[in-house]
Amino acid sequence: MTEFTLLRERMVAEQIEPRGVTDARVLQAMRAVPRERFVDPDYADHAYEDRPLPIAEGQTISQPFIVALMAQAAQIRPTDRVLEIGSGSGYSAAVLSFLAARVWSIERHPKLARMAGSRIAELGRANVTVLRADGTNGWPPAAPFDAIVVTAGGPVVPEPLKQQLSPGGRLIIPVGEHGGVQRLMKVTRASAAEWIEEDLGAVQFVPLVIGQGLNGEA
Ligand code: SAH
Numbered sequence: 001m002t003e004f005t006l007l008r009e010r011m012v013a014e015q016i017e018p019r020g021v022t023d024a025r026v027l028q029a030m031r032a033v034p035r036e037r038f039v040d041p042d043y044a045d046h047a048y049e050d051r052p053l054p055i056a057e058g059q060t061i062s063q064p065f066i067v068a069l070m071a072q073a074a075q076i077r078p079t080d081r082v083l084e085i086g087s088g089s090g091y092s093a094a095v096l097s098f099l100a101a102r103v104w105s106i107e108r109h110p111k112l113a114r115m116a117g118s119r120i121a122e123l124g125r126a127n128v129t130v131l132r133a134d135g136t137n138g139w140p141p142a143a144p145f146d147a148i149v150v151t152a153g154g155p156v157v158p159e160p161l162k163q164q165l166s167p168g169g170r171l172i173i174p175v176g177e178h179g180g181v182q183r184l185m186k187v188t189r190a191s192a193a194e195w196i197e198e199d200l201g202a203v204q205f206v207p208l209v210i211g212q213g214l215n216g217e218a
Contacts (some may be wrong), residue, residue: 003029004198007047008030008034009031011030011050012027013042016066019065020069021068023071023072023134023172025099026071027061028098029096030067030095032098033091033094033098034123035091036048037123038055038061039053040053040054042096050063050065051063053065059109061091062088062091062151062205064144068095074147077146080099080145081166082102082149083103083142083147083149084096084106084149084151084153085136085148085150085161085208086106086135086151087116088116088151089116089119090130092149093120094119094128096149097125100147100200102127102129103126103127103129103176104129105128105129105130106130106134106135106139107130107131107132107133107134108133108135113131117130121175134210134211136158136160136211138152138158138164140160143164144165144169146165146168146169147169147171148165148171150172152174152205153178153204153205153207154183154210155175155177157171158210165187165189167191168188169188169191170184170186170189172200175194179207181203183199183203184200184201185199185200
């Protein structure tokens with residue numbers, strides 16, 4: 001075993017399983033993705049620490065436990081079509097690629113979207129498409145989705161995301177004011193016009209930017 005493989009095993013055993021993520025497929029996905037490849041090379045030695053880390057554009061790669069918690073809450077089956085909003089480093093999209101049939105991941109920063117796409121391609125994950133767009137509109141061309149995972153937090157649940165869930169579909173999204181503590185919400189589409197909300201606890205994510213262009217960044 002390489003040093004990183006050992007660190008990854010330890011991450012699962014010490015940070016993730018004891019906190020209640022017990023889904024065997026999720027734990028296997030967390031063991032499968034080399035997190036050190038998704039952080040800045042200067043941070044590679046910190047990749048398996050129990051915390052988020054900075055990436056480009058003032059964003060962060062989420063804490064491993066939170067990635068696992070969201071993946072478990074999304075109840076992803078091997079045949080599922082999954083949408084992620086906030087590709088960031090591409091790490092959580094890579095984790096989701098081991099759980100789902102197909103993953104679409106949307107990122108508003110062109111540079112992050114490019115980097116995430118190439119890292120995922122380098123790992124040979126052929127079932128992931130990274131798109132540069134505003135994810136608050138969802139991704140109508142590929143809708144509906146069995147699960148939608150949002151890795152940035154805003155004050156409201158964007159309506160298009162609720163509409164793009166298939167019947168029985170699950171939306172996992174941090175909700176709260178920017179800069180404050182957010183609640184991780186699970187919104188399940190019970191029927192065409194009925195959604196059931198559950199509060200999974202307090203979390204802290206970078207802002208989900210709603211309806212704002214990226215002047216000069218594209
Ligand atoms: N899942 C990521 C963590 C991403 S941090 C990882 O594993 O590394 C959240 C990301 O959401 C940031 O990269 C940010 O640029 C992006 N983001 C914020 N608002 C967005 C929006 N409206 N549409 C798409 N991406 C958005």
